Amino acid sequence: MDKILVVKFRNIGDVLLSTPLISNLKNIYPDSQIDMALNKGCEDMVSNNPNVDNIIIYDRPRIKKLGIFAQLKEEIRFTRNIRNNHYDMVINLTEGDRGAQLAFLSGAKSKLGFPVRKGLLSKIKIFDKLGDDKKWQHTVEKDLQFINLLDKEVDNKEVKIYWSSMVEQEVDKILADNNIKQFVHIHPVSRWMFKCWEDDRMAKIIDYLQQDKGVKVVITGAPVKKELDRIDKILSLCKTRPINLSSKLTLKHLAYLSSKAKLFFGVDTAPMHMAAATNTPVATLFGASNPVIWGPWNNNSDKQLFQDEDSIQTNGLHYMVVNMNHEILYENKVKKSKGMTLIGFEQTKQIIDLLI
Numbered sequence: 001m002d003k004i005l006v007v008k009f010r011n012i013g014d015v016l017l018s019t020p021l022i023s024n025l026k027n028i029y030p031d032s033q034i035d036m037a038l039n040k041g042c043e044d045m046v047s048n049n050p051n052v053d054n055i056i057i058y059d060r061p062r063i064k065k066l067g068i069f070a071q072l073k074e075e076i077r078f079t080r081n082i083r084n085n086h087y088d089m090v091i092n093l094t095e096g097d098r099g100a101q102l103a104f105l106s107g108a109k110s111k112l113g114f115p116v117r118k119g120l121l122s123k124i125k126i127f128d129k130l131g132d133d134k135k136w137q138h139t140v141e142k143d144l145q146f147i148n149l150l151d152k153e154v155d156n157k158e159v160k161i162y163w164s165s166m167v168e169q170e171v172d173k174i175l176a177d178n179n180i181k182q183f184v185h186i187h188p189v190s191r192w193m194f195k196c197w198e199d200d201r202m203a204k205i206i207d208y209l210q211q212d213k214g215v216k217v218v219i220t221g222a223p224v225k226k227e228l229d230r231i232d233k234i235l236s237l238c239k240t241r242p243i244n245l246s247s248k249l250t251l252k253h254l255a256y257l258s259s260k261a262k263l264f265f266g267v268d269t270a271p272m273h274m275a276a277a278t279n280t281p282v283a284t285l286f287g288a289s290n291p292v293i294w295g296p297w298n299n300n301s302d303k304q305l306f307q308d309e310d311s312i313q314t315n316g317l318h319y320m321v322v323n324m325n326h327e328i329l330y331e332n333k334v335k336k337s338k339g340m341t342l343i344g345f346e347q348t349k350q351i352i353d354l355l356i
Contacts, residue, residue: 001029005087005106007037007099007113009058012251013270014139016045016277017297018093020157021143026051027155028147037082037102044251048162056082058098083107091146095133097121112146138304140297158299159277163252171249171256178243183216184209184356185261185280186242187254187271188234189227194328194335195267195288196230201345203237205265208349210240213356215262220254220271221246263355267340268294276318283351287323287339295320312350319351 004025008015015038025034035054036046040061046052063074082102090106092099092113100116104126114133116122129149131142140157147154175183188202206217219242221231231246249257255274258264264275264282268289276282276296284296291313295306298316305315306322313320323339330336 001032001088003033003035003085003087004029004089004091005035005037005056005082005085005108006091006093007102008042008093009037009039009096009099010042010094011039011270012042012045013273013294014093015042016161016270016273017139017159018143019046019049019051019160019277020140020154021091021093021146022046022049022051023158023160024144024147024152024155028150028152035085035087037099045161048164048252049160050162078102079105092127093143093146100126103127112149136292138295138297139293141304157297157302159273159297161255161274161277163256167250167252167256171253171260174245175260180216180218180243182262183218183243183260184263184265185218185220185258185275187220187264187266187269189221189230190267190269191222191224191227192288193226193230194337195269195340196336197267197285197287197340197343199230199234200237201343201348202234204345205348205352206234206238206242207240208352209265209356210242213352215356217242218257218261219244219246220249220257223247263352265352272296279317281355282318283320283348283355284318285321285340285343285348287341287343288326288337290324291320291322312347314354319354321347321351 008018033053036052037056040057040059043055063071087106087108089110090103090108092103095114095117097116097119100121103111111127112129113127114131131145144154189196209215209217221227228246254271258275258280259278261280264280266272267285272284279299282296290308291306292308296318300316306313310323321343323342325339327338
């Protein structure tokens with residue numbers, strides 16, 4: 001196998017969770033070139049990865065702003081670029097039509113992917129072998145099934161993220177300048193606000209860690225106004241003063257910061273998956289998504305142990321408070337998941353106490 005293209009047009013965390021598939025492909029085909037086609041903004045999840053040769057970026061936000069004919073021209077250019085690379089195998093890790101269309105037009109000898117769920121492409125035979133997208137399983141396992149479809153054995157299930165020595169130096173300097181040695185990394189906000197916890201409870205946990213546990217808290221957040229406004233609200237409710245690095249770090253810096261932390265605390269976000277990938281213990285709250293599919297992956301285990309049920313759960317290093325009431329409600333025009341509002345401070349304090 002000379003050239004392999006893996007397509008994952010999803011979000012940041014999804015791309016990170018595909019890294020075990022990449023490392024297994026490299027083990028099976030050690031002399032192959034493995035490229036990835038991704039949405040813009042996800043490239044940090046696989047850049048510096050020794051198993052990935054090239055990253056082909058689809059700039060969705062820019063293309064969507066173009067007129068219809070300009071969009072069509074961009075789509076043709078992108079597809080032609082893929083076809084000109086003469087891939088031997090394409091593996092499409094999403095059920096959407098863009099990845100399927102790319103695989104169909106790639107000219108690859110072997111094509112694997114998930115069934116297209118709707119539209120014209122759902123009626124065309126595109127893939128030689130189909131993955132099972134109905135089975136209820138963790139995202140890591142879902143992607144790894146393509147190794148079995150190649151009639152090969154899965155060698156490892158480690159989710160990994162890589163960064164440069166420069167990133168380490170820059171984060172180490174920030175920690176030194178703030179006299180931070182032991183700390184808890186908290187990423188309190190998701191880009192999907194309904195995944196967030198109540199602001200006053202998040203503030204209470206920050207204070208509990210700093211006052212009662214005597215551990216410094218470092219806050220991070222994306223450089224997005226609505227997320228930064230939410231973090232400002234949380235910090236205004238705190239009695240203590242955590243170090244706020246919101247909007248000041250890249251995803252690579254965020255990953256390395258997590259690797260240095262005593263604990264990561266937050267909700268279902270890409271930074272949660274990044275922290276788990278660095279083998280830092282994760283304490284997280286799930287009241288808007290399914291633990292079986294999205295729980296923090298334990299690199300020290302070959303299986304996922306979280307269940308879709310209301311409880312406090314553990315999977316090796318990682319702990320989770322789960323509420324499965326995913327009813328959506330609106331409060332002061334803010335979209336919320338009922339399950340997140342039902343997770344209380346005392347429950348959450350329990351998993352903090354178990355880890356610190």
